[in-house]
Amino acid sequence: MKNKGQDVYMISGGVTKFTKASPEADFRLRTKKAFDYALNDVGMTLKDIDGSVASYFSDHFQRQLMSGIMAQDYLGLTPKPSKRVEGGGATGGLSFQAGVEEVASGRMNTCVVYGFETMSHVNTWKGNEFIALASDTNFDYPIGGFYTGYYAMMATRHMHEFGTTVEQLAKVSVKNHGNALHNPYAQSPMKITVEDVRKSPMVSYPLTRLDVCAMSDGAAVAVLANEEKAFELCDNPVLIKGIGTGTDTMRLSDRPHGKVILLPNETEADYKNLKYPGVHSFRAGRSAAKEAYQSAGITDPLEELDIVELHDAYTSSEIQTYEDLGLCKYGEGGHFVEEGKADLKGKVAVNPSGGLLACGHPVGATGIMQAVFMFWQLQRTIKKHFKDDALQISNAKRGLIHSHAGTGTYVTATIMEAVK
Amino acid sequence: MTINPKAKLEETQDGTVVYNFDPLIVKSHYEIDYVHSYAQDSEFFKALGRQELMGSKCKKCGYTYGTPRGHCMECGSETEWYKLPNEGKIHAFTTCYFGGEAFLNETPFHLVLVEFEGVDSLFMSRIIGVDTEDLYVGMPIRAKFRRNLKLNPTDVYFVPKA
Numbered sequence: 113m114k115n116k117g118q119d120v121y122m123i124s125g126g127v128t129k130f131t132k133a134s135p136e137a138d139f140r141l142r143t144k145k146a147f148d149y150a151l152n153d154v155g156m157t158l159k160d161i162d163g164s165v166a167s168y169f170s171d172h173f174q175r176q177l178m179s180g181i182m183a184q185d186y187l188g189l190t191p192k193p194s195k196r197v198e199g200g201g202a203t204g205g206l207s208f209q210a211g212v213e214e215v216a217s218g219r220m221n222t223c224v225v226y227g228f229e230t231m232s233h234v235n236t237w238k239g240n241e242f243i244a245l246a247s248d249t250n251f252d253y254p255i256g257g258f259y260t261g262y263y264a265m266m267a268t269r270h271m272h273e274f275g276t277t278v279e280q281l282a283k284v285s286v287k288n289h290g291n292a293l294h295n296p297y298a299q300s301p302m303k304i305t306v307e308d309v310r311k312s313p314m315v316s317y318p319l320t321r322l323d324v325c326a327m328s329d330g331a332a333v334a335v336l337a338n339e340e341k342a343f344e345l346c347d348n349p350v351l352i353k354g355i356g357t358g359t360d361t362m363r364l365s366d367r368p369h370g371k372v373i374l375l376p377n378e379t380e381a382d383y384k385n386l387k388y389p390g391v392h393s394f395r396a397g398r399s400a401a402k403e404a405y406q407s408a409g410i411t412d413p414l415e416e417l418d419i420v421e422l423h424d425a426y427t428s429s430e431i432q433t434y435e436d437l438g439l440c441k442y443g444e445g446g447h448f449v450e451e452g453k454a455d456l457k458g459k460v461a462v463n464p465s466g467g468l469l470a471c472g473h474p475v476g477a478t479g480i481m482q483a484v485f486m487f488w489q490l491q492r493t494i495k496k497h498f499k500d501d502a503l504q505i506s507n508a509k510r511g512l513i514h515s516h517a518g519t520g521t522y523v524t525a526t527i528m529e530a531v532k
Numbered sequence: 533m534t535i536n537p538k539a540k541l542e543e544t545q546d547g548t549v550v551y552n553f554d555p556l557i558v559k560s561h562y563e564i565d566y567v568h569s570y571a572q573d574s575e576f577f578k579a580l581g582r583q584e585l586m587g588s589k590c591k592k593c594g595y596t597y598g599t600p601r602g603h604c605m606e607c608g609s610e611t612e613w614y615k616l617p618n619e620g621k622i623h624a625f626t627t628c629y630f631g632g633e634a635f636l637n638e639t640p641f642h643l644v645l646v647e648f649e650g651v652d653s654l655f656m657s658r659i660i661g662v663d664t665e666d667l668y669v670g671m672p673i674r675a676k677f678r679r680n681l682k683l684n685p686t687d688v689y690f691v692p693k694a
Contacts, residue, residue, distance in 0.1 A: 135552070135555050135557055136555050175560070175562055235633070237630065237631070237632065237633040237636055238632075238633045240630070240631065240632045240633070241632030241633045241634055244631075244632045249568075250570060250573050250685070251573075251599055251656065251685050252656055252685075253632075254684045254685050254686060255643065255656065255657060255658055255685050255686055256628060256631050256632070256635035256638060256641055256643065256658065257643065257656065258628070258630075258631045258632045258635070260628070260630070261626050261628045261631065261643050264626035264628075264643075265624040265625060265626045265643060265644075265645055266624065267626075268624050268625055268626060268669065269623065269624035269645075269669065272624075272669040313629070314627075314629045315628075315629060315630050316626045316627065316628045316629065316630070317626050317627040317629075317664050318626075361605065363599055363656070364645060364654070364656065365598060365599040365645060365653055365654035365655055365656050366597070366599060366601070366605065366653050366654075367653070367654075368606075368652070368653070369652070391623070391624055391645060391654075
């Protein structure tokens with residue numbers, strides 16, 4: 113970053129249990145519950161909050177525009193400054209970074225980022241249609257394009273390019289659903305096998321139902337502060353060490369076939385014959401990682417990161433993302449999961465929470481949920497919040513959260529670091 | 533001026549569909565027709581009626597696009613229309629067993645990204661006349677066109693090359 117501004121810390125968080133449908137509460141009440149949890153955890157009150165960022169993706173799901181201000185007033189935050197940030201699946205990550213910027217710039221000493229989505233007001237396939245409208249409506253949506261279909265094409269290309277197998281994809285599902293058995297906030301904890309994943313109904317070849325995340329109702333809240341307020345309000349804050357954001361074309365068909373954007377631990381010789389990004393890789397994910405690593409001073413991500421919470425909307429995209437983040441070289445993602453390197457006790461724990469595959473994906477809440485779980489990991493307070501410490505990565509010092517939109521159109525990477 | 537304390541709404545028999553009483557969950561209907569302009573992409577859709585697939589070529593740097601765009605994303609210059617070949621190869625593929633609600637009754641269907649010889653970017657389309665197990669990356673395919681246009685991108689689709 114050219115100018116990092118003042119240091120920003122996360123000082124508290126809250127998440128509601130993600131569910132297929134929670135009609136007993138609307139998005140305002142859900143957000144309020146996550147918000148109160150976060151405030152109570154550090155004994156904050158409304159007067160400690162300078163402003164906020166609202167994170168939600170779609171006005172279509174509830175046919176309610178300006179939901180952001182409805183959450184703002186329900187939480188009692190009016191007339192403090194606020195804005196809504198939206199960028200598809202990366203809405204949560206973008207909003208979290210917008211909150212970081214509010215504090216880094218010195219505009220606010222404390223900023224609350226609240227995210228929510230209520231997807232249960234339409235059936236799953238209408239929901240898929242709404243999400244598909246987040247693709248080019250002249251060319252891609254009208255031929256029956258929808259997101260699992262787009263990711264499935266990227267997966268078949270990844271398989272062609274690198275020899276990735278459907279069993280390797282399935283391993284991601286087994287790992288993440290399994291981790292979630294110890295996460296009380298997760299929507300779909302499951303003990304499953306590779307065979308279960310492959311025998312699950314095909315959604316879009318090669319992706320089955322268990323290769324794809326679910327739609328959800330949920331909310332999540334993160335509280336950010338500058339150094340002075342962080343240590344005044346919280347005895348165990350977590351430093352936001354660096355942020356990065358990348359973008360790529362809306363249409364998959366527009367993706368170029370050029371040269372790999374290299375991370376510090378790679379050389380051109382690693383990728384002599386690889387046309388990049390094509391549709392096998394996410395250039396936005398790589399760009400986000402590169403900026404985040406630069407700002408955090410990371411040169412060897414696999415050695416310097418203890419935990420990654422990444423946007424596994426599809427098993428294939430988790431494998432693609434290992435590569436974008438430089439946890440392994442391009443093409444090695446399938447082996448990376450197969451060899452257990454992404455396991456809870458692997459080289460770097462990837463999605464110890466269960467990720468989107470198992471936690472669910474209430475879009476605007478998802479990226480904030482990742483921040484909250486990472487915050488608890490780095491505070492080493494998983495046991496306190498989960499009532500179970502099976503997922504606590506011991507001695508976790510540094511983590512990366514990764515939020516991802518479209519077919520990799522907006523991607524954010526944020527590095528968080530334990531202070532204690 | 534009318535001051536009528538006995539004013540009363542007319543009662544109707546419409547009622548509402550109720551899914552649940554606790555909490556109260558009701559049906560809320562919504563539909564809309566858009567006046568959708570293809571704007572600078574219009575020529576692509578008109579050309580389908582001539583059985584032509586049109587992409588774009590940058591006037592300045594010469595980058596060619598398999599899906600048209602008015603300006604080049606490599607250099608920012610204006611593009612011109614560029615006739616694409618009617619034959620290409622599969623770059624990536626899938627078979628969709630589910631989809632957006634509007635397309636559920638068409639499942640299963642195949643989607644492909646098509647690469648054209650000498651063209652820098654791709655085109656997304658449907659392919660018919662094949663099963664999933666027949667599809668492979670690099671498969672030679674050919675564009676076909678509807679005779680009665682719908683004036684949407686389904687006017688072109690692909691089949692395996694004979």
